Amino acid sequence: MNNLQSAFKAPTPALFGYIALGISFGFLFVKMGLPWWLAPIMSLVVYAGAAQFIALTLLANHAGLLQILGATFLVNLRHIFYGLSFLGKFPKNGLQKLYMVFGLTDEAYSILSAQKHYNSQKAFLIILLAHSYWIIGSLIGAVLGASIPFDLHFLAFALTALFVVLAVELCLLKKRYTTLGMAVIAVIVGLTVFPSQMLIASLAIATLLMLLVYPWSKDHEH
Amino acid sequence: MNINDILLVILCMGMVTWALRAAPFFLMEFFKHHKVIQHLGNRLPGAVMVILVVYSVKDAGYTHAPYGAPSLLGIVTVLVLHLWKRNMFISIVGGVVVYGLLGHFLP
Numbered sequence: 001m002n003n004l005q006s007a008f009k010a011p012t013p014a015l016f017g018y019i020a021l022g023i024s025f026g027f028l029f030v031k032m033g034l035p036w037w038l039a040p041i042m043s044l045v046v047y048a049g050a051a052q053f054i055a056l057t058l059l060a061n062h063a064g065l066l067q068i069l070g071a072t073f074l075v076n077l078r079h080i081f082y083g084l085s086f087l088g089k090f091p092k093n094g095l096q097k098l099y100m101v102f103g104l105t106d107e108a109y110s111i112l113s114a115q116k117h118y119n120s121q122k123a124f125l126i127i128l129l130a131h132s133y134w135i136i137g138s139l140i141g142a143v144l145g146a147s148i149p150f151d152l153h154f155l156a157f158a159l160t161a162l163f164v165v166l167a168v169e170l171c172l173l174k175k176r177y178t179t180l181g182m183a184v185i186a187v188i189v190g191l192t193v194f195p196s197q198m199l200i201a202s203l204a205i206a207t208l209l210m211l212l213v214y215p216w217s218k219d220h221e222h
Numbered sequence: 223m224n225i226n227d228i229l230l231v232i233l234c235m236g237m238v239t240w241a242l243r244a245a246p247f248f249l250m251e252f253f254k255h256h257k258v259i260q261h262l263g264n265r266l267p268g269a270v271m272v273i274l275v276v277y278s279v280k281d282a283g284y285t286h287a288p289y290g291a292p293s294l295l296g297i298v299t300v301l302v303l304h305l306w307k308r309n310m311f312i313s314i315v316g317g318v319v320v321y322g323l324l325g326h327f328l329p
Contacts, residue, residue, distance in 0.1 A: 017310040024318075038228060045236040050274065055235060059228070068231055072238045075274070078267030079239070083246035090247075104243045107310065154322035157296055161317035163275040164300040165310055170268030172305070179265045183272035190273070191280065199277045206269040207262065214261050 018107060018130055021049055021162060022137015023144070024155030028053070030145030031153070032060050039142035043135045047105065051075045053159045074203060078170075082109040091120045103127035106166055182209040288328035296321035 022043065029039040046052055051072045058068050082104045090097045100123065108127050112118070145152070171180040183206055190202030252259075275297065282290040300317035307313070 017314050020311065020315055020318075034228065035225070038225070038232070042232045042235075045232050046239055047236070048239045051235060051239065055231065059231070065227075065231055065234060069234055069238055072235045073242070075270070076239050076242045078270060079243045080245045081263035081267060083243060084263070087246060087250060098244075101244045101247060102240050110310075154325050155318060157293070157318050157321040158314055160275060160278045160293065160297065160321075161300045161314040163271050163278060164297055164317070165304050165313050167268060167271035167275055168301060168304045170271055173308075174268070176265060176268050179268045180272060182265075183269035186269065187273055187276045191276070198280065199273065202273045202277075203270065206273065207266065210262055210265050210269070211258070214258055217261055 018049075018133040019137040019140075021158050022134045022139075023141035024152075024158040025049070025052055025056075026138040026141025026143070027145040027152050027155055028056055028141075029138070030142050032056055034059075036142035036146045040135050040139040043138040044131075047103065047131060047134060048072070048076055048079075049105070049134070049162060050159065053156075074200075078106075079104060082106075085109075085113060089118060089120060089123075091124070096124055100124055100127050103131050105130065106162075110169065178213070179210075182206055182213075185209065288324070291328055292321045292324035295324055 025043070026036075026039040029042070030036050042052060046055075054071050054075055055068050058071060083101065086100075086104070090100050104127075108130050111126055111130075112123050141155075170176070171183070183202075186202040186206035186209065187198075189205050190198040194201035279290070279293040279297070282293040284290040296317045299320040300313050303316045304310075304313040
C-alpha cells in the first residue's frame with residue numbers, strides 16, 4: 001500500500017502530461033474517421049505517443065503497413081537505449097518484467113531515472129499508472145471527438161510540444177551541443193536538398209555525421 | 223481502411239515498439255562490446271527529437287499570414303517553460319494554449 005501511495009504521489013505532474021497528450025491523440029484519432037473505441041485499444045497495445053501520432057498522419061495518407069512500421073521503428077529507436085539503464089534493476093518475475101520493458105516510454109524512463117531510492121515494486125506501479133493515464137486520456141479524447149462539434153485540431157500541437165520537451169531534455173539539459181549542431185545541419189540539408197523526403201534524409205544525415213565524429217568521441221576510449 | 227487492417231497495424235506497431243524496448247535486455251553482450259552503438263545511443267535520440275520538431279511544423283504555411291507564427295511562438299513557449307520549470311505537463315499545456323490562441327486570433 002505504501003508503494004502504491006508513493007507511486008501516486010511522486011510522478012503526478014509528469015504523468016498528467018499523459019492525460020493531456022492522450023486526449024489530443026484520441027480526439028485526432030476520431031477526426032481521422034476511425035472508430036472511437038479503437039483509440040484506447042491502440043494506446044493499450046502500442047503505448048508509444050509519438051509513433052501513434054505519426055501513424056495517424058500516415059494512415060490518413062493511405063500509407064502501407066511497411067511504411068508505418070518503418071516510421072514506428074525510426075521514431076522509437078531511442079527506446080533501445082532506455083533499457084540499458086535498467087538492465088539489472090527490473091524484477092526477476094517474468095511477466096512483471098516483460099510488462100515493465102514494454103512500458104519503458106520517454107516519461108517512464110525520465111521518472112524512473114529521477115527516483116532517488118529505486119524500488120522495483122514502485123517502478124512497476126509507476127509504469128502501470130502512466131499506461132492507465134495514457135489509455136484513459138485517449139478514451140476521453142475519442143469520446144469528446146465523437147460527440148462535440150468544436151474544432152480541437154489545435155490539440156495536435158501537443159505532439160510538437162512533446163518533441164520540443166524531449167529535445168530540451170536530451171540535447172540542452174544533457175549539454176549535448178554538438179549533437180544539437182549536427183541535428184540542425186541535418187535539418188537544413190534535409191529541408192533544402194530533399195524536401196519531399198525530409199524526415200528520412202535528415203535522420204540519415206544525422207546518423208552519418210555522428211559516425212564521422214566517432215573516432216574523436218569520448219566513447220571511443222577505454 | 224477496414225477495421226481488420228487497422229487492428230493489424232496496431233498489433234504490428236505494438237510488436238515493433240516492444241522489440242525495441244526489449245532489445246537491450248536480450249542483446250546485452252552485443253551492446254557492451256560495440257562502443258559505436260553506445261556512441262549513437264547517447265547522441266541519436268536527441269537529434270531525432272530536433273528533426274521531429276521541424277518535421278512536425280514544416281508545413282505550417284510560412285509564405286502567407288500569419289507566417290507560421292502560432293507554431294513558432296508555440297515552440298518558443300515550450301522551450302522557455304521547460305527550461306524554467308522542467309515540468310512536462312506545464313510545458314505541453316502552455317505550448318498548446320499559446321498555439322491555439324494565436325491560431326484563433328491571428329489573421
